[in-house]
Amino acid sequence: MSEFIRAIDGFGLSRPEAVAFSNSRGERMTFGELKERSDAIAAHLAQLDPERKPVVVYGHKSPLMIACFLACAKSGRAYVPTDVIYPDLRIADIIGQLDSPIVLNTSDRDISAISDAMGPCLGAAELAACAPEPAELLPESACLTGDETFYILFTSGSTGHPKGVEVSAESVDNFWKWMLERFSPDRTGAPESEQRTLFGRAPFSFDVSLGDMAMSIGAGDAMYALVEEDEDNLSRAFDALATSGAHAWSSTPTFAEMCLRDPSFSPELLPNLSTFILAGEALKGETVIKLLDRFPGSQVINAYGPTESTDLVSTATITREMAETQNPLPIGYAKTGTDLYVLDPETLEPMPNGEKGELFIVGNTVAKGYFGRPDLTEAAFGVCPEPLAKGRRSYRTGDAAIMADDGCVYYYGRLDFQVKLHGFRIELGEIEAALCRLDGVMSACVLPVERRGTLSHLAGYVVSRKAPEAEGASNLERVQAVKDGLRAFLPEYMIPRKIVFIDEMPLGASGKVDRKRLQELG
Amino acid sequence: MEEKLLDIIAEVCDSDDVRAERDVDLFAAGLLDSMGAIDLLVEIEDEFGVVIAPTELEREDMNTVNKIIARVQERL
Numbered sequence: 368m369s370e371f372i373r374a375i376d377g378f379g380l381s382r383p384e385a386v387a388f389s390n391s392r393g394e395r396m397t398f399g400e401l402k403e404r405s406d407a408i409a410a411h412l413a414q415l416d417p418e419r420k421p422v423v424v425y426g427h428k429s430p431l432m433i434a435c436f437l438a439c440a441k442s443g444r445a446y447v448p449t450d451v452i453y454p455d456l457r458i459a460d461i462i463g464q465l466d467s468p469i470v471l472n473t474s475d476r477d478i479s480a481i482s483d484a485m486g487p488c489l490g491a492a493e494l495a496a497c498a499p500e501p502a503e504l505l506p507e508s509a510c511l512t513g514d515e516t517f518y519i520l521f522t523s524g525s526t527g528h529p530k531g532v533e534v535s536a537e538s539v540d541n542f543w544k545w546m547l548e549r550f551s552p553d554r555t556g557a558p559e560s561e562q563r564t565l566f567g568r569a570p571f572s573f574d575v576s577l578g579d580m581a582m583s584i585g586a587g588d589a590m591y592a593l594v595e596e597d598e599d600n601l602s603r604a605f606d607a608l609a610t611s612g613a614h615a616w617s618s619t620p621t622f623a624e625m626c627l628r629d630p631s632f633s634p635e636l637l638p639n640l641s642t643f644i645l646a647g648e649a650l651k652g653e654t655v656i657k658l659l660d661r662f663p664g665s666q667v668i669n670a671y672g673p674t675e676s677t678d679l680v681s682t683a684t685i686t687r688e689m690a691e692t693q694n695p696l697p698i699g700y701a702k703t704g705t706d707l708y709v710l711d712p713e714t715l716e717p718m719p720n721g722e723k724g725e726l727f728i729v730g731n732t733v734a735k736g737y738f739g740r741p742d743l744t745e746a747a748f749g750v751c752p753e754p755l756a757k758g759r760r761s762y763r764t765g766d767a768a769i770m771a772d773d774g775c776v777y778y779y780g781r782l783d784f785q786v787k788l789h790g791f792r793i794e795l796g797e798i799e800a801a802l803c804r805l806d807g808v809m810s811a812c813v814l815p816v817e818r819r820g821t822l823s824h825l826a827g828y829v830v831s832r833k834a835p836e837a838e839g840a841s842n843l844e845r846v847q848a849v850k851d852g853l854r855a856f857l858p859e860y861m862i863p864r865k866i867v868f869i870d871e872m873p874l875g876a877s878g879k880v881d882r883k884r885l886q887e888l889g
Numbered sequence: 890m891e892e893k894l895l896d897i898i899a900e901v902c903d904s905d906d907v908r909a910e911r912d913v914d915l916f917a918a919g920l921l922d923s924m925g926a927i928d929l930l931v932e933i934e935d936e937f938g939v940v941i942a943p944t945e946l947e948r949e950d951m952n953t954v955n956k957i958i959a960r961v962q963e964r965l
Contacts, residue, residue: 599948601923605944630942816903824925863919864922
C-alpha cells in the first residue's frame, strides 16, 4: 500500500475531527471524513468497473476532489486531475488519450456531453452520497503500490496536444517523505492541538498541488485553497486568507508579488504566517526583500522541480543578503534521493562547475514517462549517461543551469520554446498549433513579451486570409475573434494578450521563423 | 494627463486599439489579467503619484479605459 495514503488514512483514525482541507467557498473536510469518503468512493469504483484503468477527476479545489484522488489510489487506479479552468475541448483531448475512463465530476456543471470517449460519469451528489456496505470496502491490498501509476498529470505539449506525465506510487512516497523531512521535520508526531495550515495556491491539475498536499495533509496538518473567483479579486482573496490562519504559504512568485502590491498583505492579515515556499518560475531578489520586510522573521524558500520529477527536486532558503547580492537566486541543492547534473546538451558530458549546460535529474522521484507516448518518453527520459544515472530513472529538463562547486544550482531559463508565465508552464508550440486550427489562419508564431525584465504576457503573430465577413471589422474585433477561437482549445492563461496580423511570416536563412524580426514588428 | 495615461494603458495592454476603443472590457478582451491590472496600478503610481491599492477596487471599477481615466482623475 502507498505509504502516503496509509499515513493520511492513519490521521483519519488518530485525529478524525481535525480539518484536512478547506477552501474559500466554505467547503471543508476533516481527516475522518476524508477517510470515510475516499473508502466509499474506492469501493464504488471497484464495483463500477473491475478494470483498474486511469480515472479522470474533474473539478476545482474542492475537498471532494481530494477524496476522489485518494479513492482512486485506494482502489488501485491512477487518477488524472483536470480543472474547470480548462476548456471542454482540452478535457475531451485528455479523455481521448485515455481508454474510456470513468469520470468523477466533482463540479456543479454537467460535463457528460463533452466527449464521446468517456466511460461512466459520476456527479458530485453521487460521489458525496455513495455508501457501500462494510463488507464491500476494499482491503489495503487493493491500493496502489510500487511502480504502479499513482497519477497522470497532463501538461502543455508542443505538438498541440497536452501530454500526460505518469508518476508512480513509489515516487509519490519518496517525494512525500522528503517533503516532511524538508518542510515539516518537527511535525511528525505533533499533537493535534498544534495543527498548522498551509495555504496552497496551485490548482490540483498542477504538480505543485501534490507538494502542497504532501507537506500539509500528509503531515496531519490542514491545507487551505482559494477558489478561482476569489483569487481574481484581491479584496475577496484577502478576506478569505484572513480566516485561513495559514502558517505556511505556497505559491508562484507572481502571486506573492501581486499580494505584496497591496499594503494590507501583512502580519496583521496573516499573523501566523512564517514560511513562504515559492516555485514555478524564476524568483527575483526584490520579491524576497519585500516579503522579508513585510513579514519580519519569516523564511523564504526558492523551490524548483518539473512535473516530470513529481514536483520539487531542489530548494534554497533565500536570506536577505542573498536576495540583495545574487542574480539569479539559487534554486538550491538536490533533495534526498535525487542527483542533479549539468551536462552539455549535445555531448551529454558533464559541464565544469560554474559553466552553463542543461539540467538533468536522476533519482527516486523521476516520472515513468509520458502516457501512451513512447516517442516523447524516449527523447526526455533515460537519456542521462549510465555512469551518472547508475540504473536510476533520469529526466532531461530542457532547463539551462549552472552548478556551483558546493552543488548549489542556478537556473538560467529554457533551452527550447517552453515558457513559464506567472508559474504556468506553456509550450509556445501548443498555442501556435491552436492558432493554426482557426479558420483562415495559415501560419502562426507566438513569442513571450517581457516588461521590466519579467515575462509579462504572450504575443501571437498570425498570417491569415481575411474572411469576407471580416470586411469592415476593426482590428480589435479581428483580434477578439482570434482570442475567442483560441478559448475553445486553451485555458485563459495560454491566450496571447497581443495578436498581430501580418502578411507573411519572416523566415531566416534556415527556413525557420525569424523570431527576432517578428519581435521588431512590434 | 489623459494622453500619458493612455500611453500607459496601451503599453500594459500591449495594444494601441485601446486608445480608440475606450469602453471595451479589457479583462473580457484578454488585454488585462490580474497581474496586468496590478502592473497598471504600479505604473499609475509611478507616473502620477496616485496610490490605488489593488484591494480598493473591484474589477468592474477599472475594466475599461474610460473607467481607469475616471478613477485616476478622481484622485489627482
